[in-house]
Amino acid sequence: MADITAAMVKELRETTGAGMMECKKALVEKNGDFDAAVKLLKEKGLAAVAKRAERATSEGRIFIRQNGNKVAVVELVCETDFVAKNEEFIAAGEKILDEVFAKNYTDKNDELNSVLLDFATRTRENMSLSKVVVIDVPENSVAGIYVHSDFKTAAVTVVKGSTDDKVKEFARDCCMHLAAFTPAYIKADEVPAEYIAEQKDIFSKQMAEDPKMSGKPQNVLDGILQGKINKHLAEICFVDQMFVKDDKKSVKAKLDEVGKSVGANLEFATTKLFLLGK
Numbered sequence: 001m002a003d004i005t006a007a008m009v010k011e012l013r014e015t016t017g018a019g020m021m022e023c024k025k026a027l028v029e030k031n032g033d034f035d036a037a038v039k040l041l042k043e044k045g046l047a048a049v050a051k052r053a054e055r056a057t058s059e060g061r062i063f064i065r066q067n068g069n070k071v072a073v074v075e076l077v078c079e080t081d082f083v084a085k086n087e088e089f090i091a092a093g094e095k096i097l098d099e100v101f102a103k104n105y106t107d108k109n110d111e112l113n114s115v116l117l118d119f120a121t122r123t124r125e126n127m128s129l130s131k132v133v134v135i136d137v138p139e140n141s142v143a144g145i146y147v148h149s150d151f152k153t154a155a156v157t158v159v160k161g162s163t164d165d166k167v168k169e170f171a172r173d174c175c176m177h178l179a180a181f182t183p184a185y186i187k188a189d190e191v192p193a194e195y196i197a198e199q200k201d202i203f204s205k206q207m208a209e210d211p212k213m214s215g216k217p218q219n220v221l222d223g224i225l226q227g228k229i230n231k232h233l234a235e236i237c238f239v240d241q242m243f244v245k246d247d248k249k250s251v252k253a254k255l256d257e258v259g260k261s262v263g264a265n266l267e268f269a270t271t272k273l274f275l276l277g278k
Helices: 006-016 020-029 034-051 087-103 110-123 165-181 193-208 218-236 251-262
Strands: 059-067 070-078 128-136 141-147 153-160 246-250 267-275
Touching: 006 020, 006 034, 020 034, 059 087, 059 141, 059 153, 070 087, 070 153, 070 267, 087 110, 087 128, 110 128, 128 267, 141 165, 153 165, 165 251, 165 267, 193 218, 246 251
Parallel strands: none
Antiparallel strands: 059 070, 070 128, 141 153, 153 267
16 A cells, blocks of 8 residues: 555645545545546546536626637536636636637537536536637628626627727627617517517507506507507617617617718628527
8 A cells, every 4th residue: 555645635636626535535546646546536527527417507607709800709607606706717718719719610519618627527516618609790890799797798799881980889889788788689570470469469458458548449549559569679679779878869770870970881780699598
């Protein structure tokens, strides 16, 4: 039986991140063979991670970076807020972004997944790379990117038609708008017909129970109903919402205003909201 010293246990702990007792047991089991003990602890860590694979991962972090004409979004999820704020967890997200740009990846793969593996085996917490999204920025376009302070909400907006600084500022403001109001849809024509029919049914029942609606002609009731639908769509559709920095104008009206100020016909090329876990 090899003599297991405190120095050996300390070195193994610093190498693997495992607990003191676990390190000592591993060295004893492997008769002082350091490399074998490292391998044993990693195997145990991987087994622990596998057992936790079904545990909820409601915490995590969203990372966004622009590099040239591309914007990459990476989402990592984990079990606890403590791990989400860990420097190694954050470094893993940044490293994944590095690899996405360096190798032109557009989706998750085994290589990117493996970046988290070492940290996961040492913490024995369920964590994973849950999302990789790459967005192209066309010529004569600008991208706005934003990540909220909790790193659980983020947005990317690409505005096409000009690269003027005013347009860049507007694109970023649109990202802040998305994060603040979390619209369900971008434009009214994207809203499913079934959803509109359901809302009409709800509003119709509410109107039928409203004494103020009693005795009104059907064409008047139809007009009121359509008005309620239009108002609802303006509340849930990004381009029709009142702009976050000018509540007297809709997002679309602000887009046109900014376009006029820079002498360009602007349009939204990409508008994406990212919510952790969704």
